Amino acid sequence: MPKRHPLDLVIIGAGVVGAACAYYAARAGLRVAVVDRGPVAGGTTGAGEGNLLVSDKEAGPELDLALLSARLWRELALELPGEIEYEAKGGLVVATDEATVKALRGFADGQRAAGVDAVEVGPGELRELEPHLAPDLAGGFHYPQDAQVQPAQAAAQLLAAAPGVVLHLGEEVTELLRGPAGELRGVRTPRRDLLAPAVLNAAGTWGGAVAALAGVGLPVLPRRGFVLVTEPLPRVVRHKVYAADYIADVASGSAALQSSAVVEGTPAGPVLIGATRERVGFDRSLSTEALRRLAAQAAALFPVLADVKVLRTYHGFRPYLPDHLPAIGPDPRVPGLFHACGHEGAGIGLAPATGALITAALTGTTPALDPSPFTPSRFAESTR
Known part of the structure; x- marks a missing residue:
């Protein structure tokens, strides 16, 4: 029985x-x-x-959910008896040209109205926040509410x-x-x-x-994504840093391979490099094209990473709903x-x-x- x-x-x-x-x-x-x-x-x-992000979400129901969660995660970091590696590191979204900065500015205006703290950062200030960033970026936005845990x-x-x-x-x-x-x-x-x-x-x-x-x-539906993990490094990346096209990839419904650099350090030293998205069912095979794109895009954002060893890769499947x-x-x-x-x-x-x-x-x-x-x-x- x-x-x-x-x-x-x-x-x-x-x-x-x-x-x-x-x-x-x-x-x-x-x-x-x-x-x-x-x-x-x-x-x-x-x-x-x-990732505990508000920076990649436009004003609306998901952003409201993310802001509530951001507050609750801060509470949980104090309440939970064990270590979850909660880091209030903040996010930095960067743009390669002035047109993209302008688009980010409009995106941030809507977010601010919903309660997000979004601070525009000029080209010179970017290097103050992230000294190892590429020197030719046009600007970006700093999001102090972005954080991270060990999932x-x-x-x-x-x-x-x-x-x-x-x-x-x-x-x-x-x-x-x-x-x-x-x-x-x-x-x-x-x-x-x-x-x-x-x-x-x-x-x-x-x-x-x-x-x-x-x-x-x-x-x-499953949406496959890959992550690169580098050798342990000094803290060369202080925030979660990503290129502005990541926001469009998150909102896209395309089944094709999409990639945009998302780079962050960890307390243990390795740098994590994402993010790719593609709908290929539950295919677990390794995509060398996805990994090549991630490495190239990360090195374009942080030239210091060009000669860093990648120790391993991993991938999983995001649970995607059409809306x-x-x-x-x-x-x-x-x-x-x-x-x-x-x-x-x-x-x-x-x-x-x-x-x-x-x-x-x-x-x-x-x-x-x-x-x-x-x-x-x-x-x-x-x-x-």
């Missing part, structure tokens, strides 16, 4: 989004279990850089600090259990049934497959089903605010911001 647990919520996915949802739900008094077919942070979270450690610490949360790792959910009226009653794995009146789909790139178990459509907004909240098509997935490359940054919105929905309390732009039912009709 499968073992049964008295629970309020079962979360599918032990990445940083699932971990944040577990943390806030448990802190609100809910009895929570987290189940994942792999380890903690075994998917997209473990392949991320740990796998952050997920693990959120779960460890969530009171009473039970983890079931290495167990794939094979079925969503139903009541007589079609409402969810829990999940089934090869080892057990976990019974609860609410099930949260926090499966990241595999969120569409979990939604399909419930008979609903959620068009989450570039995550699905957060209850799914009215199936009572008891909730979603927290589709954050693409912003899941680490948006995780705490996502957890707060999910917890508000579960407990019937007032959310910190309007959740309606993220409603999962904005996508396909039920396929049950």
Whole structure:
């Protein structure tokens, strides 16, 4: 007989989004279990850089979510008992010509109206912030609110600090259990049934497959990205620095390979170099073209990196939704089903605010911001 647990919520996915949802739900008094077919942070979270960005988001619902998360991450950095390598390093967006500076200026004006601190930086001031930057840049913007965490450690610490949360790792959910009226009653794995009146789909790139178990459509697609990791260096890169075309890549829906330099140092010394985006399904093969582009673009921004050794590369899959907004909240098509997935490359940054919105929905309390732009039912009709 499968073992049964008295629970309020079962979360599918032990990445940083699932971990944040577990943390806030448990802190609100809910009895929570987290189940994942792999380890903690075994998917997209473990392949991320740990970005907590407001700089790349235009004024609107995602930026509102990012600003809430930025505040919550600052609180979590003080609350969590373990080290998550939280760094309030700030971001620096740079432009190669005056036309791009002008475009960034308009982008920043909209962000400021939403509460973002964006400071224009002239060509001479760029080198004061980042002494090793290329000398021929036209200017840029400094974003003091940008920060970074070590994503796998952050997920693990959120779960460890969530009171009473039970983890079931290495167990794939094979079925969503139903009541007589079609409402969810829990999940089934090869080892057990976990019974609860609410099930949260926090499966990241595999969120569409979990939604399909419930008979609903959620068009989450994988978007592959590569990262280069250099040898340990003195702190040659002080901020998260990226070229302005990164903002356009984030907002693009193209399936083709896109790359724009995103360069940052880490407390341990190596420099991380991203970012590429392409929709190639779950193809895990190495793209030499993607790596070549990253190396060349990083060296163009920081000539000092041209002769630095790359120790390794890694890649993962961002959970992409067509309108570039995550699905957060209850799914009215199936009572008891909730979603927290589709954050693409912003899941680490948006995780705490996502957890707060999910917890508000579960407990019937007032959310910190309007959740309606993220409603999962904005996508396909039920396929049950």
